[in-house]
Amino acid sequence: MNEITGPKGRFISGNFRDIHKDMFAFFDKCIAEHGDIFKFRAFHVKCYVVNRPEYIEELLVKNHTRVRKPWDLRQLRILLGKGLLTNEGQPWLKQRRASQPSFQKKRIAEYAKIMAKHIEKHVDTWEDGEELDIHQKMMDVALYIAGETLFGTIVDDIENIERLLDLAMNQFGKMISGGVPLPLWFPTPLNLRMIWMTYKFDFAIMDMIRERKKNPQQANDLLSDLINIKYEDGSPISDKQVRDEIITLIAAGHETTAISLSWTLYLLAQHPEVKEKLFAEVDEVLAGRLPRASDMQNLTYTVKVMKESMRFYPPAWGLGREVTEDIEIAGQKIAKNSQVFVLMYFLHRDPRFYENPHEFYPERWTPEFEKQLHRYAYLPFGGGPRLCIGNHFAMMETTLLLAHMMQKCDFELVKDHAVVMHPSVTLRPKNGIRMIVHKRK
Numbered sequence: 001m002n003e004i005t006g007p008k009g010r011f012i013s014g015n016f017r018d019i020h021k022d023m024f025a026f027f028d029k030c031i032a033e034h035g036d037i038f039k040f041r042a043f044h045v046k047c048y049v050v051n052r053p054e055y056i057e058e059l060l061v062k063n064h065t066r067v068r069k070p071w072d073l074r075q076l077r078i079l080l081g082k083g084l085l086t087n088e089g090q091p092w093l094k095q096r097r098a099s100q101p102s103f104q105k106k107r108i109a110e111y112a113k114i115m116a117k118h119i120e121k122h123v124d125t126w127e128d129g130e131e132l133d134i135h136q137k138m139m140d141v142a143l144y145i146a147g148e149t150l151f152g153t154i155v156d157d158i159e160n161i162e163r164l165l166d167l168a169m170n171q172f173g174k175m176i177s178g179g180v181p182l183p184l185w186f187p188t189p190l191n192l193r194m195i196w197m198t199y200k201f202d203f204a205i206m207d208m209i210r211e212r213k214k215n216p217q218q219a220n221d222l223l224s225d226l227i228n229i230k231y232e233d234g235s236p237i238s239d240k241q242v243r244d245e246i247i248t249l250i251a252a253g254h255e256t257t258a259i260s261l262s263w264t265l266y267l268l269a270q271h272p273e274v275k276e277k278l279f280a281e282v283d284e285v286l287a288g289r290l291p292r293a294s295d296m297q298n299l300t301y302t303v304k305v306m307k308e309s310m311r312f313y314p315p316a317w318g319l320g321r322e323v324t325e326d327i328e329i330a331g332q333k334i335a336k337n338s339q340v341f342v343l344m345y346f347l348h349r350d351p352r353f354y355e356n357p358h359e360f361y362p363e364r365w366t367p368e369f370e371k372q373l374h375r376y377a378y379l380p381f382g383g384g385p386r387l388c389i390g391n392h393f394a395m396m397e398t399t400l401l402l403a404h405m406m407q408k409c410d411f412e413l414v415k416d417h418a419v420v421m422h423p424s425v426t427l428r429p430k431n432g433i434r435m436i437v438h439k440r441k
């Protein structure tokens with residue numbers, strides 16, 4: 001292939017100003033003008049985007065030992081420590097192998113009851129005709145579910161954890177997309193507040209870990225799974241590592257899941273024909289009762305809706321890697337220290353892989369379609385060895401929650417509320433999504 005090209009930038013800041021002005025417009029133009037692999041620069045940092053499944057596979061699979069998480073994500077260690085999302089190399093692999101059994105389908109099925117209980121509780125409080133910020137509601141439900149699956153009980157402090165995460169994610173979002181990219185340890189007033197909240201969180205969580213160790217009752221939750229981890233060499237997990245995994249699981253799992261449901265309800269409100277089919281399926285499968293893990297196999301259309309919604313609005317809209325030794329992608333050298341990005345939002349709307357990509361069309365997800373689709377052309381959960389460990393958890397949670405909400409409610413968009421995408425770490429809806437709830441039965 002020819003030399004990798006990219007947009008012209010300014011002498012010092014490179015393309016930073018254009019990215020800061022409108023990130024999606026910038027990438028859209030680059031893809032149109034420079035194709036499947038292009039380069040740009042943010043100050044002194046060399047960046048690349050790969051936008052073709054074969055190149056993405058080269059990055060995430062073939063070269064996975066020659067790359068690590070990018071600079072910006074590594075800054076999150078101030079909050080997440082060395083949890084699965086931010087750790088690297090052998091320590092990451094050891095931790096990943098030890099955690100894997102807790103996220104297998106069979107184990108995850110045990111959490112369906114907790115999921116159903118929380119969505120029922122929330123839906124029951126919604127009044128017929130009430131106007132809600134549905135995104136905030138999804139954030140609340142997902143947080144309570146994360147809390148109870150982790151700790152086996154409703155955690156009093158859960159709202160403080162949410163405030164801490166929200167602050168950290170906002171600071172992180174500002175760091176990657178706005179102003180001067182200052183690291184999270186830099187003592188700005190907001191960063192200092194975040195560090196203070198992290199300290200308070202650590203204090204509370206370490207107490208819970210010690211308490212659980214003193215009273216190792218037969219709790220069926222992720223905290224017990226984590227505490228009981230024994231590595232292949234027989235050594236136990238440290239309390240600090242348990243703490244890092246807990247905050248990582250809450251951070252990685254709660255907002256992404258909530259966002260996927262928020263965008264799904266938004267899409268459904270604009271596609272009555274899809275909604276009608278969904279109503280028919282959930283009414284038949286659930287027949288008024290709460291959803292269970294075993295319903296997953298019969299909620300086939302609901303699963304298609306979730307897959308299509310995560311194609312359309314991938315909650316993690318991009319991911320990145322920093323090159324630790326020179327690599328080759330598309331036959332071209334990518335030098336050490338470069339940052340390489342995969343932009344799922346654009347990949348998922350590529351007409352080469354998806355017919356009428358800007359159409360929300362759950363019916364496209366037939367077994368035949370999935371069979372012919374390149375494995376690296378649909379990546380809501382990433383790919384390669386660092387594939388999301390919570391993918392089955394998230395698929396079950398979103399499907400069951402959606403099924404219950406749709407059997408109980410219909411949602412209508414509030415007319416003069418503009419819904420706008422805010423591509424930060426995740427693809428958040430800026431200013432939420434305001435909807436009117438109509439109770440069905």
Ligand code: HEM
Pocket residue numbers: 084085086096248249252253254256257260314315316319320379380381382383385386387388389390391393394
């Ligand atoms: C719809 C919901 C979710 C989406 C879209 C999502 C997306 C992703 C993506 C794209 C990655 C890969 C990041 C990379 O390669 O740099 C990832 C990693 C991860 N996710 Fe998820 N996720 C979701 C839900 C969850 C849940 C529910 C959990 C936990 C219960 C979770 C835990 C993690 C962890 C720990 C990692 C790091 C894995 C590793 O590097 O070994 N995620 N997620």
